[in-house]
Amino acid sequence: MLDLLWHVRFRWKLWPRQVTGDRTYGTEDNLVAIEREQISAYIPSPDFDHRTGFLSPDRFRYEAERDVYIFPAGKELRFDRPHSTARSLRYRAYARDCNHCPLKAQCTTSKQGRSLCRSIDEEVLDRVRGYQETEAFKKKGAS
Numbered sequence: 001m002l003d004l005l006w007h008v009r010f011r012w013k014l015w016p017r018q019v020t021g022d023r024t025y026g027t028e029d030n031l032v033a034i035e036r037e038q039i040s041a042y043i044p045s046p047d048f049d050h051r052t053g054f055l056s057p058d059r060f061r062y063e064a065e066r067d068v069y070i071f072p073a074g075k076e077l078r079f080d081r082p083h084s085t086a087r088s089l090r091y092r093a094y095a096r097d098c099n100h101c102p103l104k105a106q107c108t109t110s111k112q113g114r115s116l117c118r119s120i121d122e123e124v125l126d127r128v129r130g131y132q133e134t135e136a137f138k139k140k141g142a143s
Contacts, residue, residue: 001025002033018042031128032121041128042137055107057116069116073103077116089118 001021008014018040026045034041060069060077069077069091075098077091084090098104098113108114119125131137 001030005034005039028119028121028125032124035124035128040131042131043128044132045125045128055103060116062118062122069118071097071101071103071107071114073101075101077114080115083115087120089120091116091118 001019005016005019008016016039019034019042021041021043023044023046026043028045031041031043031045034043055072059072062069067079071077071093075093077093080090080092083092092115093113095111095113098108099111101107
């Protein structure tokens with residue numbers, strides 16, 4: 001997708017304000033590259049969050065000022081530097097909090113506690129997910 005977009009921009013000197021595509025093109029790399037070029041990506045992102053029977057990451061609230069996730073039961077998942085990578089930040093709950101939580105069976109089977117990953121480009125991905133709620137996105141027929 002990116003090769004086609006760059007070809008359009010440089011071969012025909014067209015500067016699109018938005019691109020539309022289906023879920024196939026909704027990779028993190030595509031979405032971030034398109035948005036960084038000030039082009040709105042009307043492309044649904046893949047729904048990896050609901051592939052298991054456990055509580056999906058969208059049920060957790062991220063608090064940017066404290067850099068923590070808040071679990072629906074109120075406990076915190078803190079930044080876990082040793083298990084993070086250059087592109088993905090890992091957050092982990094304390095095992096003692098998870099193992100005594102009434103929602104544990106819905107959340108994880110791990111005895112070490114629940115963990116979540118956050119992309120370093122999460123703000124961009126959130127913006128793209130926000131497009132899906134707009135009338136313009138629905139009119140474009142991206143799905």
